[in-house]
Amino acid sequence: xxxxxxxxxxxxxxxxxxxxxxxxxxxxxxxxxxxxxxxxxxxxxxxxxxxxxxxxxxxxxxxxxxxxxxxxxxxxxxxxxxxxxxxxxxxxxxxxxxxxxxxxxxxxxxxxxxxxxxxxxxxxxxxxxxxxxxxxxxxxxxxxxxxxxxxxxxxxxxxxxxxxxxxxxxxxxxxxxxxxxxxxxxxxxxxxxxxxxxxxxxxxxxxxxxxxxxxxxxxxxxxxxxxxxxxxxxx
Amino acid sequence: xxxxxxxxxxxxxxxxxxxxxxxxxxxxxxxxxxxxxxxxxxxxxxxxxxxxxxxxxxxxxxxxxxxxxxxxxxxxxxxxxxxxxxxxxxxxxxxxxxxxxxxxxxxxxxxxxxxxxxxxxxxxxxxxxxxxxxxxxxxxxxxxxxxxxxxxxxxxxxxxxxxxxxxxxxxxxxxxxxxxxxxxxxxxxxxxxxxxxxxxxxxxxxxxxxxxxxxxxxxxxxxxxxxxxxxxxxxxxxxxxxxxxxxxxxxxxxxxxx
Numbered sequence: 001x002x003x004x005x006x007x008x009x010x011x012x013x014x015x016x017x018x019x020x021x022x023x024x025x026x027x028x029x030x031x032x033x034x035x036x037x038x039x040x041x042x043x044x045x046x047x048x049x050x051x052x053x054x055x056x057x058x059x060x061x062x063x064x065x066x067x068x069x070x071x072x073x074x075x076x077x078x079x080x081x082x083x084x085x086x087x088x089x090x091x092x093x094x095x096x097x098x099x100x101x102x103x104x105x106x107x108x109x110x111x112x113x114x115x116x117x118x119x120x121x122x123x124x125x126x127x128x129x130x131x132x133x134x135x136x137x138x139x140x141x142x143x144x145x146x147x148x149x150x151x152x153x154x155x156x157x158x159x160x161x162x163x164x165x166x167x168x169x170x171x172x173x174x175x176x177x178x179x180x181x182x183x184x185x186x187x188x189x190x191x192x193x194x195x196x197x198x199x200x201x202x203x204x205x206x207x208x209x210x211x212x213x214x215x216x217x218x219x220x221x222x223x224x225x226x227x228x229x230x231x232x233x234x235x
Numbered sequence: 236x237x238x239x240x241x242x243x244x245x246x247x248x249x250x251x252x253x254x255x256x257x258x259x260x261x262x263x264x265x266x267x268x269x270x271x272x273x274x275x276x277x278x279x280x281x282x283x284x285x286x287x288x289x290x291x292x293x294x295x296x297x298x299x300x301x302x303x304x305x306x307x308x309x310x311x312x313x314x315x316x317x318x319x320x321x322x323x324x325x326x327x328x329x330x331x332x333x334x335x336x337x338x339x340x341x342x343x344x345x346x347x348x349x350x351x352x353x354x355x356x357x358x359x360x361x362x363x364x365x366x367x368x369x370x371x372x373x374x375x376x377x378x379x380x381x382x383x384x385x386x387x388x389x390x391x392x393x394x395x396x397x398x399x400x401x402x403x404x405x406x407x408x409x410x411x412x413x414x415x416x417x418x419x420x421x422x423x424x425x426x427x428x429x430x431x432x433x434x435x436x437x438x439x440x441x442x443x444x445x446x447x448x449x450x451x452x453x454x455x456x457x458x459x460x461x462x463x464x465x466x467x468x469x470x471x472x473x474x475x476x477x478x479x480x481x482x483x484x485x486x487x488x489x490x491x492x493x
Contacts, residue, residue, distance in 0.1 A: 116339070116342070118335060118337055118338075118339035119339055119340075119341055119342065121293055121333075121335070121339060122333070122335060122339035122340070122341070122398075122401075123341070123352075124293060124328065125291055125293065125328055125332050125333035125411075126328070126329060126332050126352065126353035126356075126357055126401070126402075126405060127325045127326065127327075127328040127329025127330075127332075127353070127357045127405070128325070128352075128353070128356055128357055129321075129325060130321075132356050136352065136356060137341055137343075140343050141342070141343045144343065217385050219385065219387075219388060220385070220387070
């Protein structure tokens with residue numbers, strides 16, 4: 001019979017946690033970059049100037065329509081031919097965040113388009129500048145509306161990080177493969193890897209849920225009573 | 236109605252607006268004097284709302300001149316329109332906020348925050364002063380007990396009261412109303428018209444696009460009849476409703492009495 005690891009914590013467990021830490025770091029940095037680039041691209045794609053929109057549209061299509069693993073390999077192994085050599089970690093960040101940004105820009109663009117233009121007109125008619133309209137009216141509503149989706153992308157990103165083991169970033173899966181090469185104990189190692197991914201993802205999901213709850217007015221939260229007058233008919 | 240000619244707050248001359256080949260405003264001349272309540276009436280599609288939106292540059296005029304508070308904001312040299320820079324337009328807009336048919340409250344902000352937004356971000360008032368001003372205005376429009384509600388928790392009539400308070404919070408020189416009661420149920424219309432009437436009594440200058448003819452007759456100092464992209468006839472309510480000079484206005488007045 002197989003001996004499961006639960007009886008005692010194997011000596012290589014801390015080594016796996018080290019990899020998990022890199023995975024988490026990679027996800028957080030890529031998420032931050034992805035959010036910034038994604039928002040900039042979304043705003044650019046709403047520009048009235050075709051010269052701004054067209055290259056950004058092309059970027060989004062190119063990055064959505066090719067596999068992430070190919071993008072990562074290209075950045076790490078091919079870009080040096082063009083004179084751009086990145087350390088593995090940062091090559092991973094670049095690939096993951098540019099990939100994420102392509103998707104997020106679509107999410108953000110749709111959310112901005114869904115905000116009633118009347119609110120922007122009302123803000124304009126109060127004399128607000130375009131910058132403060134975005135800062136105070138458009139972006140807060142956009143972020144709140146997209147938080148569940150963005151949270152989903154983060155969890156997905158956390159797991160996509162395993163792909164950067166292909167470009168020799170010492171993250172969780174790569175550490176696991178090193179352990180297996182050493183111990184031949186693939187079953188227990190992969191069970192532990194799965195467990196660590198689950199804990200990280202589940203923890204993130206809970207945190208995102210909490211954040212969403214905090215940012216939603218009480219009466220609009222899930223499970224709250226339906227507003228007594230949803231159509232605003234009563235006086 | 237008034238003795239000496241009061242200074243004009245808002246003057247439009249030969250104002251034109253095209254959407255492609257469609258001409259919506261075909262040369263509008265309009266003057267609104269300080270302290271005056273002016274109503275714009277006329278059939279749908281006559282250009283009333285477009286006129287209002289051109290006056291505060293939510294729409295870009297295609298031709299003509301607009302001067303607001305004595306400042307020329309839109310000029311026409313025959314070759315094209317020259318519109319003042321955005322910074323100047325913003326300052327002008329902050330002095331003539333608009334109340335919309337569909338309220339357009341900021342849905343992520345409470346009633347109080349909606350009213351505070353302009354004073355804080357545009358006028359640079361500090362938070363406490365803005366709260367004080369907002370509370371006092373909400374009291375005036377009968378919404379004091381709802382300051383922590385969100386727009387989706389209050390009725391249409393209540394939303395419009397908040398929208399009016401939001402406009403008043405700018406300490407405006409003139410308020411533009413774009414069919415403020417058209418999206419409301421009949422029993423709520425009266426309340427909003429009452430609020431506007433109160434403002435008229437306080438001497439606040441207002442330009443109101445409306446289909447409420449009785450209201451226009453009772454409250455307006457001047458009524459402008461707008462049709463086919465022009466102001467066809469202007470005058471005091473009695474003249475407009477009792478003694479229309481043009482056939483089109485006579486038809487319109489007859490149609491609303493049917």
